[in-house]
Amino acid sequence: MHADPKGVLTGVHFLDGDHACCEGTLAAGARFAAGYPITPSTEVVERFAWRIPTVGGIFIQMEDELAASIALQGAVWGGAKAFTVTSGPGFSLMMEHIGYAAITETPCVFVNVQRGGPSTGLPTLPAQADMMQAKWGSHGDYSIIALCPNSPQECFDLTVTGFNLAEEFRVPVMMMLDECVGHMTEKVVIPESDQIDITPRRFTHESPETFRLFKPREDLVPDMVKAGDGYKFHVTGLTHDERGYPSMNVETQDKLVRRMHDKLKPFSNGRALFEAVDLEDAEVVVVSYGITSRVAQRATQLARAKGIKAGIFRIISAWPFPEQHIKELAGRVKAFVVPELNLGQMVHEVERHTAGRAKVISVPHAGGSVHKPEVILNAILEAAR
Amino acid sequence: MSEAILDIPLDAGNPVEPFLRMDRMPHIWCPACGIGTTVNCFARALESSKLDLNKVAVVSGIGCTGRVAGYANLDSFHTTHGRAIPFATGLKLSNPELQVVVYSGDGDLFAIGGNHFIHAARRNMDIKVICVNNLTYAMTGGQTGPATPSEVISATSPYGVFEPSFNLVQLAEAAGASYVARWTTFHVKQLARSMEEMLHKKGFCFIEVLSPCPTLYQRRNKMGDGLDAMKFYKQVSKVRNGAPTSECSLSKAGEIVVGKFVDRDRPDYLELLTHQMHASLGNRYADPEITTCSEG
Amino acid sequence: MQRGINKLGLTEIRIAGFGGQGVILAAVVIGKAAAIFEGGYATMTQSFGPEARGGSSAAQVILSGEPILYPYVTQPDILVVMSQEAYSVFSPQLKPGGILIVEQELVRIEHPPQGVRFYGVPATRLAEELGKKVVLNIVMVGFFAAVTHMLDPDSLRQAVADSVPPAMQKLNLQAFDKGFEYGAELVHRMSEGGDAEQVLTLESEA
Known part of the structure; x- marks a missing residue:
């Protein structure tokens, strides 16, 4: 189905990533946002608060991130497409509700504009150090989708994609911006609404008598309902059976947790989002994401100019990790170079799936700025030796 | 609609069964626990309220009272610890025709969730909050909570509680609630009536129900069993409708002032929002159409 | 004289200047002109962090005919300053x-930096002549357009109109023109004075 034109600001704009992300939420059909101000993410909800009254929806500024991250889930069960936006410290506070969204299979979007940490860290400066937190930050085994835009245009495009994936798989989707992408201003083209594909919520067609809230379809994803439609359903964060009733035994736990994990398997089998640059003949592949991928591309251009066959594997969907692609590349390249604005997070995934078949060189950066292209270039040169 | 009420089978053992998920019985509450009594009153209030039960949702947090959502035969949400109110806020705003009832305990609503309580009351969010106050964290074994009175022995205050407790009704009034009442599980008729009244009241409404926890609170404090609790409530309760909430604080063995303390009309959050947007944006304001559609 | 972003390296x-001088808007206008009205690429970033404190404000724009990868300014080709502090920090x-390019009444330069082309404009005074001091930033943009020859003035005028509220469009376009005319005349005088090399444009880098 196409986007509702009411929310689509068709045209060519000069926007920063945060504002473009907001336009993405509106184009995707989000009509409810709950937020709490925190630099450098606040612009997303500031724009939403400005835009939504003329589009038809609600923004509420909650008392804290705990409230924002659960209010949005109440809105989803009331029938809305909803999201919240935060950064570092707020993302930490939201962890419990990412777990709640995972176990209740609540389709929703969390935008995290990453800044330097830990703790209050560098409120106004970039990092990419919440990547593991996005996957592992809430307790227990669960799976989420995380997307990493590297430009304001992608902040728009991938936010729409994120909402669509949330509906398709019934998972919380993490939009993992970084301060640099969030605050940089570039041209953003917003297409006509009939050029934007929207994944509608899959509401059940079953009658209330036969409906089971967590009975999966073949793709392991159950159908949705919303409150007020007569289903009298029960949603709980406890381990539950297909009816949604708490059932705390080994069998139910195994069945539920495995299903919630397995439903994202398509992501490891062809659905992963990535960009490949010059990989055909590449001997050294720079694996990067977000703003770092742009610096990496400059570095590989410099490397190519020196005669080194360097290419880029840009991770767009960071979680589930695109392991299939890394495994395949590991069999034919000499080395991976992994620059990140952290002291080495996704590089562990690269190492794991490379399994010793290629050299893996981490290019860490504690955050606060981006790598100098020369730093990545030096790692490429080292890798090529 | 009231079909559900009219549909009560003639051979039903209990008239509140249609309001409960009977396939989940027996419930987990201890013998003589007061939570079930409050649920009974709630079922009767729903029945007499004539509300369309398809449009009533219950949201609970975590704890013994948090389990109410699981037994109510309504759209029901058992959320995270302390966060029933913000969840209910999102639910209500996305789907305003729902009557959203938050049903949770004193620890959940006033310690971990205390911030949400005062802010929802400040906004006059149109949700109805029922707090079953058993004066302790029961699910985890009877620890001191924000409503535990001084001198009480608890699992984490083995030498007696010394920190002051909240006066919940005063807090609710000060924060801006439109409706504030307190009853005990001894006052079943009054409680059911109060709940019904609240279901028809616009804005943020709050009912505190004092409820016995014989297993943990009373045993540790040598206060007897469930029957002793009823005798105690009967003996020390004073009905004082309209009493200043500042005079309604609780102590271990002192008077329990019950009644309806606050019943005032304030515009609720959605009214305020709509008013402000119309004033600022005129006909550019688009009424919220929040619920998403499926394909086709 | 050739203009246009596609010829631009x-x-x-x-x-940079004080907060309130409209530094960010000036950068937005230049970026928009390049990216939207000339079909090139522009990446604008603002300075956050310590250098943005104490009432100062700075913005960076990178322009190119090709996609821009590295987002930050490393060594500016052009520096526009509207305060003494910004001059000391960034020159x-x-x-x-x-x-x-300096606002010549706000920035006093005792030792002009060597090996750079230097242009001064009394932008605040020119803006005041239009009755609104707040448009000094757009006067600066007009002046920038005239002395750098990088972008088509019409693109910049469109970008100005696109970046301010409708009620402010006329004033801002006047401000742009005022700055542009001042710049054009300065350039003309410099070339008359036999100093033609002073007006070398950046097009040669393309």
């Missing part, structure tokens, strides 16, 4: 052979 611009970073 990677060009780094920094604009040492200007690329040799680069262009320095």
Whole structure:
């Protein structure tokens, strides 16, 4: 189905990533946002608060991130497409509700504009150090989708994609911006609404008598309902059976947790989002994401100019990790170079799936700025030796 | 609609069964626990309220009272610890025709969730909050909570509680609630009536129900069993409708002032929002159409 | 004189001054003109962090005919300054052979930096002549357009109109023209004075 034109600001704009992300939420059909101000993410909800009254929806500024991250889930069960936006410290506070969204299979979007940490860290400066937190930050085994835009245009495009994936798989989707992408201003083209594909919520067609809230379809994803439609359903964060009733035994736990994990398997089998640059003949592949991928591309251009066959594997969907692609590349390249604005997070995934078949060189950066292209270039040169 | 009420089978053992998920019985509450009594009153209030039960949702947090959502035969949400109110806020705003009832305990609503309580009351969010106050964290074994009175022995205050407790009704009034009442599980008729009244009241409404926890609170404090609790409530309760909430604080063995303390009309959050947007944006304001559609 | 972003190599611009001078808007206008109205590429970043404190404000725009990868300005080709502090902080970073544009009544330069092209404009006074001091930033943009020859003035005028509220469009366009005319006349005088090399444009880098 196409986007509702009411929310689509068709045209060519000069926007920063945060504002473009907001336009993405509106184009995707989000009509409810709950937020709490925190630099450098606040612009997303500031724009939403400005835009939504003329589009038809609600923004509420909650008392804290705990409230924002659960209010949005109440809105989803009331029938809305909803999201919240935060950064570092707020993302930490939201962890419990990412777990709640995972176990209740609540389709929703969390935008995290990453800044330097830990703790209050560098409120106004970039990092990419919440990547593991996005996957592992809430307790227990669960799976989420995380997307990493590297430009304001992608902040728009991938936010729409994120909402669509949330509906398709019934998972919380993490939009993992970084301060640099969030605050940089570039041209953003917003297409006509009939050029934007929207994944509608899959509401059940079953009658209330036969409906089971967590009975999966073949793709392991159950159908949705919303409150007020007569289903009298029960949603709980406890381990539950297909009816949604708490059932705390080994069998139910195994069945539920495995299903919630397995439903994202398509992501490891062809659905992963990535960009490949010059990989055909590449001997050294720079694996990067977000703003770092742009610096990496400059570095590989410099490397190519020196005669080194360097290419880029840009991770767009960071979680589930695109392991299939890394495994395949590991069999034919000499080395991976992994620059990140952290002291080495996704590089562990690269190492794991490379399994010793290629050299893996981490290019860490504690955050606060981006790598100098020369730093990545030096790692490429080292890798090529 | 009231079909559900009219549909009560003639051979039903209990008239509140249609309001409960009977396939989940027996419930987990201890013998003589007061939570079930409050649920009974709630079922009767729903029945007499004539509300369309398809449009009533219950949201609970975590704890013994948090389990109410699981037994109510309504759209029901058992959320995270302390966060029933913000969840209910999102639910209500996305789907305003729902009557959203938050049903949770004193620890959940006033310690971990205390911030949400005062802010929802400040906004006059149109949700109805029922707090079953058993004066302790029961699910985890009877620890001191924000409503535990001084001198009480608890699992984490083995030498007696010394920190002051909240006066919940005063807090609710000060924060801006439109409706504030307190009853005990001894006052079943009054409680059911109060709940019904609240279901028809616009804005943020709050009912505190004092409820016995014989297993943990009373045993540790040598206060007897469930029957002793009823005798105690009967003996020390004073009905004082309209009493200043500042005079309604609780102590271990002192008077329990019950009644309806606050019943005032304030515009609720959605009214305020709509008013402000119309004033600022005129006909550019688009009424919220929040619920998403499926394909086709 | 050839103009247009497609002929432009990677060009780094920094604009700096006090908070309230409209530094960010000036950068937005230049970025928009390049990216939207000339179909090129522009990446604008604002300075956050310590250098943005104490009432100062700075923005960076990178312009190019090709997609821009590295988002930050490393060594600006052009520095536009509207405060003494901004001049002291940023002028040492200007690329040799680069262009320095100053609000000449707000910035006093005792030792002009060597090896750069230097242009001064009394933008605040020109803005005051239009009755609104707040448009000094757009006067600066007009002046920038005239002395750098990088972008088509019409693109910049469109970008100005697109970046201000409708009620402010006329005033801002007047401000642009005022700055542009001042700049054009200055350039003309400099070339008359036999100093034609002073008006070398960045197009040669393309």
